[in-house]
Amino acid sequence: MSDQSPAHNLVFGMAGSGGDGIVSAGDSLLQAAAAEGYHGVMTKSFGSQIRGGESSCRVRISTEPILNPGGNLDVAVALNWEDFLKFGAELPVSGNTVVIYEAATLIPPDRIPLVGVVPRQVIPVPMTQMAKDTAGTERAKNTVVLGLIAGWFGIGAVAVMKGIRKKLAKKGEELVEANQRAFDAGRAFAMANPLRVNMNIVPSETKGALKLITDGNDMCAAAAIFAGCRFFGGYPITPSTEIMQFFTDHVWKYGGSVLQAEDEIAGIGAAVGASFAGVKAMTATSGPGLSLKTEMMGLATIAELPLVIVDVQRGGPSTGLPTKNEQSDLFAACFSAHGDVIRPVLAPTCVADTFRITVEAFNIAEYYQTPVIILSDQEISQRKETLDPIDVSQFEIIERLQPNAHDLKDYKRFAQTENFISPISHPGMLGGTYLASGIEHTEGGAPTNSGTVHARMNDKRTRKFDPLKDRKDLFEVLGNPSAPLAMVAWGSVAGVCREALQMALDEGLNVKLMVPYLLYPVAEGAYREFFASVRKGLIIEQTHLAQFHKLLRMHLDLPAGVRPLARSGANPFLPGEIVAALHNLLSELQRRHEGKLQPQE
Amino acid sequence: MNGTATCDFQPKDYKSDLKPIWCPGCGDFGVLQGIYRALAAIGRPPHEIAFVSGIGCSSRIPGYTTAYGFNSVHGRSLPIAQGIKMANPDLLVLAAGGDGDGFSIGGGHLAHMVRRNMDIAYIVMDNQIYGLTKGQLSPTSHKGLTTCTSRHGSLEEPVNPLLYMLAYGAGFVAQAAPTDLPGMAAIIEAAIRYPGFAFVNIQSPCVTYGMEEQQLKGLKAMQESLEGLGHDSTDRLAAMDLAQHYGRKLHLGVFYRNPEPPPTYGDLVKARQEELSKNALPVERILDLFIKK
Numbered sequence: 001m002s003d004q005s006p007a008h009n010l011v012f013g014m015a016g017s018g019g020d021g022i023v024s025a026g027d028s029l030l031q032a033a034a035a036e037g038y039h040g041v042m043t044k045s046f047g048s049q050i051r052g053g054e055s056s057c058r059v060r061i062s063t064e065p066i067l068n069p070g071g072n073l074d075v076a077v078a079l080n081w082e083d084f085l086k087f088g089a090e091l092p093v094s095g096n097t098v099v100i101y102e103a104a105t106l107i108p109p110d111r112i113p114l115v116g117v118v119p120r121q122v123i124p125v126p127m128t129q130m131a132k133d134t135a136g137t138e139r140a141k142n143t144v145v146l147g148l149i150a151g152w153f154g155i156g157a158v159a160v161m162k163g164i165r166k167k168l169a170k171k172g173e174e175l176v177e178a179n180q181r182a183f184d185a186g187r188a189f190a191m192a193n194p195l196r197v198n199m200n201i202v203p204s205e206t207k208g209a210l211k212l213i214t215d216g217n218d219m220c221a222a223a224a225i226f227a228g229c230r231f232f233g234g235y236p237i238t239p240s241t242e243i244m245q246f247f248t249d250h251v252w253k254y255g256g257s258v259l260q261a262e263d264e265i266a267g268i269g270a271a272v273g274a275s276f277a278g279v280k281a282m283t284a285t286s287g288p289g290l291s292l293k294t295e296m297m298g299l300a301t302i303a304e305l306p307l308v309i310v311d312v313q314r315g316g317p318s319t320g321l322p323t324k325n326e327q328s329d330l331f332a333a334c335f336s337a338h339g340d341v342i343r344p345v346l347a348p349t350c351v352a353d354t355f356r357i358t359v360e361a362f363n364i365a366e367y368y369q370t371p372v373i374i375l376s377d378q379e380i381s382q383r384k385e386t387l388d389p390i391d392v393s394q395f396e397i398i399e400r401l402q403p404n405a406h407d408l409k410d411y412k413r414f415a416q417t418e419n420f421i422s423p424i425s426h427p428g429m430l431g432g433t434y435l436a437s438g439i440e441h442t443e444g445g446a447p448t449n450s451g452t453v454h455a456r457m458n459d460k461r462t463r464k465f466d467p468l469k470d471r472k473d474l475f476e477v478l479g480n481p482s483a484p485l486a487m488v489a490w491g492s493v494a495g496v497c498r499e500a501l502q503m504a505l506d507e508g509l510n511v512k513l514m515v516p517y518l519l520y521p522v523a524e525g526a527y528r529e530f531f532a533s534v535r536k537g538l539i540i541e542q543t544h545l546a547q548f549h550k551l552l553r554m555h556l557d558l559p560a561g562v563r564p565l566a567r568s569g570a571n572p573f574l575p576g577e578i579v580a581a582l583h584n585l586l587s588e589l590q591r592r593h594e595g596k597l598q599p600q601e
Numbered sequence: 602m603n604g605t606a607t608c609d610f611q612p613k614d615y616k617s618d619l620k621p622i623w624c625p626g627c628g629d630f631g632v633l634q635g636i637y638r639a640l641a642a643i644g645r646p647p648h649e650i651a652f653v654s655g656i657g658c659s660s661r662i663p664g665y666t667t668a669y670g671f672n673s674v675h676g677r678s679l680p681i682a683q684g685i686k687m688a689n690p691d692l693l694v695l696a697a698g699g700d701g702d703g704f705s706i707g708g709g710h711l712a713h714m715v716r717r718n719m720d721i722a723y724i725v726m727d728n729q730i731y732g733l734t735k736g737q738l739s740p741t742s743h744k745g746l747t748t749c750t751s752r753h754g755s756l757e758e759p760v761n762p763l764l765y766m767l768a769y770g771a772g773f774v775a776q777a778a779p780t781d782l783p784g785m786a787a788i789i790e791a792a793i794r795y796p797g798f799a800f801v802n803i804q805s806p807c808v809t810y811g812m813e814e815q816q817l818k819g820l821k822a823m824q825e826s827l828e829g830l831g832h833d834s835t836d837r838l839a840a841m842d843l844a845q846h847y848g849r850k851l852h853l854g855v856f857y858r859n860p861e862p863p864p865t866y867g868d869l870v871k872a873r874q875e876e877l878s879k880n881a882l883p884v885e886r887i888l889d890l891f892i893k894k
Contacts, residue, residue: 031893163893212891222887231688233680250890252874253881257687262713266680269673273684276671277651277692281684299674355888392885427651427669427685427692435663435670438656446619447664447672 008063010153010201011070013091014145015056016079018046021142026057027384028146031163032156033061034211034386037204042384043069045090046323054083056091061155063204067350067495069383071574073097074199075153077145079127081105081113089571093117098195100148102127121196125189134185135178143179147186154200157187212387216351216380220310221246223358224282228397229308230256231281233270235263235289238322239378240312243284264292268309272296275305276436278426280362284310287329288318291336297371298337301461303436304414304424306365306372306400308358313377313491315569324570325379327491330547333373334520342462344368345520346474347375349494351385356395357517360474363398368464369424375519377542379492379572400424408432412443414457420464469523477530479505479512485585486530486537486562487513490548493540493573500578509582519548522555536585537562540578544568561585610644612637615666622661628805629659629726631779635803636666636695636724638786643693643793650693653682655702658733659726659805662697676707679714679723686719690867693793694720700727704740704760715769715798719866722792726805727762736810743848748810763844763856766800767837772859773799774840776852780821784853791855796862804851820851827854835860 012029016022023044030042044057060070072094078084078101084091093099093114101112103124112122125148131140143164150157161183168176214222221243224232232247234240247258256279261267264285271281285293290311300307313329315321333345344364348357358374365372403411403423408431415422422443425432434445440454441447448454468474479501489497494515501513514530516523531537539549539562546564565573565581615637623629640650650668654660656675663670673681682696703711703725714723730748731737737750741762745754766774773795777785785803792799806812806820832854833839840856882889 034893210892212888213893214891218891222890226884226887231684233684250887252870252877254884255874255878257870257874259683259687261680262709265677266683266710266713269677269680270684270687272673273653273671273681273686274688275684276669276681277685277688279688281688295674296677303671387891390888392888426689428649428689430646430648433648433667433669435672437664437670437672438674439672447661 008202009066009070010061010074010155010199011072012059012061012075012077012149013056013073014077014079015054015084015087015091017083018053018055020055020079021139022055022079023057025142025145026059028160028163029059029061029149029156030384030386031213032159033059034213035159035162036155037207037209038063038155038201038386039065040386041066041069043090043379043382045087054086056083056087058090061201063202067498068492068575069572071576075100075149076119078102079141081107085113093119096120098199099123100125104128123193130185130189131182134181137178140179140182143182144186147183148190150183151187151190152195152199210389212389213384214351214387215242215382215384216348216354216376217242217312217382218246219351219354220284220358220374220376220381221250223355224308224362225251225254225256226392227280227359227362228399229280229282229362230254231271231274231279232258232283233261233274233281234267234283234285235261237264237286237289239314239381240284240286240289240310242381243310264289265296268293268296271307272300272305275300275307276303276426278428280306280366282308282310284312286312286314286322287316287320287332290329290332294336297343298339298341299438300371301337301341301343302438302440304369304422304461305436306369308361308365308372308374310374310376312381313375321570323378325377325492325542325572326569327377327493327542328544328547328568329375330519330543330551333375334551340458340462342465342521343371343373344465344468344518345373345375346517347491347519348380348517349491349515350380351383352387353517354380355390359395359397360517363396364468366400367398367421368468369400369421375491377492403429403432413445414441414443414460416443416456416460420460465521468518469521469525471518472526474516474518475523475526476515476517477512478515480510481512482533483510483512484533484535484589485509485511485582486534487511487540487578487582488516488530488537488548488552489513489540490516490519493542496573496575497540497578500575500582503575503579504582507579509586511582520551522551524556527552527556531559531562534559535561536589538565538578538581538585539563540565540573542567542569542573561589610641610646612641615640615647615668617665617667619664621665623658624809626808627658628728628779628803628807629662631782631785632659632724632726632803632805633662633665635777635779635782635785635789636662639789639793640666642786642790645693649691650695651682651685652695652697653678653685654696655698655707656733657699657702657731659697659699660702676702676705677710678702679707679710682721683714683717683719686721686867687870690720690871695722695724695793697724697726699732700725700729700741700762701731701739704762708740708760711765712769715766715771717866718772718797718863720797722789722795722799722801724789724792724801724803725762726803728805728807728811729759730807730811732807732810759848761844761847762802763847764841767841767844767857771800771857772797772862773855774857775800775855776802776804778804778820778824778851778853780824781853784826788855791858795858797859797865823849823851825850825852827852827856832856834858
């Protein structure tokens, strides 16, 4: 059983060899769940080889909206044990897990190789044989698995086959029929061998409602195109590459273009050029690529050019853990440049809000004439979520401030204005010619060595961001606003904390959660307000050095009882683990309150 | 295309109010004059021109014109120029810099620039020395050259910019020198008019760290016009043969000009946009791509 009643919430984990169709089965299950009105999240994991080897996926299905892939598995499907065990951390089995495995492994249920765990029920199923018998090919064993799931858990009896039919329609009716037989056989097996505990998921109240299914990378690229981005320059790097792929599929349709450059520097350089030419531009990368792009980010800052940079974080430093999640590019995103630089850093917390955050990133970039970093992470970028349709008409699209006829009379590109934002011309605009430069420049754009001008320009380039810190819509506070116990979390970890918050509130804890979408510049006011009632708190993050905790402490005094709950990737935080940490804080608080002042920290 | 004449312009119309900071006698003064003349001959108004450079003495050059200029970071003029051209193909896009900017720090971009064949003219002021950092070895310095970073003489062979560009497959490769101002202006003009990526190497001597007066005279003596040699500029192999004399002979003129220029990257982009826009969902409905029915 996962964190909530299984009747409302099921977590499936499946693993097998490459070619077993595990990820494809996960996709079918997620789509079927969406069609039946459930919410769902799917993550997948591979070994480090390109083909063959092992692959796994985890699909969480719920009657309520969910923002993380859940904790221990309710259902584990092992097509072979060797592959399954390679994903120990991603697919944790507990005493509440129902384990289904390939009977051909000839391992008796009481001898399965799960050390230190006695699952709720263990069922060997001759999946390969059933696939051969019904479909004539063992390739259909993933369809057998889907039949078993439909039979035992009540998901996808109709929708799965509808999806498979659609997918295979081109390949002929014969193949569709063969898969139908494999699916029916799986379902019949489940009916004939009922589970000891009923784990049927309750029907969703939103059955038939329209759902979208996508991952964070595709969502980010689609949102960028919606926001008006018409140029993408980049270089392939895991786990950000799908953003560029989406652009190469779609941006041409809207009169835009995309450049797969020769390196990361050329990728961002082309985006800087496109922005100079007056077009909204973006680049995307991951850790090592962000390092390479740093000099260009400084250039766009001093030349005051709008630009959106997506950094999909993975484990670092260097090549690190290319396919696993971490939040450790935070310092790099905020600070990696020389000189005095403020560059807004925004972080989405799930696939759904990647849309809003990406549109916001373009709006901020264009309004403030600045590079903006979207600090996404592997977890958000590559997991699939079911989403309710988004009403895009509610989003305002902001364009950069252009000079009017009066401005163009004696045009000064970097004119000092009241809000430090100067009208920006672009090539082709009569009267607007100027020299954009990485070298310090006067209001008119002429290169200068003057320290006075430099100080004034630094002031312009940093103070223009002050209003950003007052944007209440870039922060979310959940739970009891005056609670003495608190959590702060950003990015994908915030999704886990949202669920932990609900669990803690259900247990009667007086607790609240702050989710910042704007990480930098640090909005001191928003945090001061949040921490005013706080006696004990956790800054929860997937970094080794507690980077976010340190970033906050650079800018404000946190209450003494606020400390980091931080660890490196790749193992995800589990909601239950966070609730346990909150209980610890509470007991410390109570002991203090009772006057038994033992040092607790 | 880069070279559509629209109005009557004089060279002075491209001259900005900024005073060049180059040393007296620097070859780059001549290059600047050549660029003014070439632009006037083409006649595109300054505001329709984007002139991008990297870092170095020569990279100051966009600021001395009335065009939209971009004095960027070291070695990266070409990626930025590409982004500009892709974002607005109607602009006349020029890139300029020095030998260090182009062949050392930015050297990785050259091959790819050629592969993409964007309609951009790239002018390198090649002085075989690092001037702005006060006289260090450059990628085109000759072997044995004594500088402050090679006090006992350089151990490296110089790169050969002309041979590189010809080998990469550039459609237009030429060399010029400010000692022949009209010839240089004509070559720059031809490069800008070439529909595709065009490269001009300009031997622009550094009088402070590079050359003594004596050597400058020697440079003049090395000058030889390709036209005078009867070189057929449509013959890439003959061009490569002549380009091997880089550093020993100063051949001036067009080494190679593709007589049948292939479509530019911009043409290909436009064709793709037109083809694919027929099947576009309105952008407000882009999320419909994620509906799984």
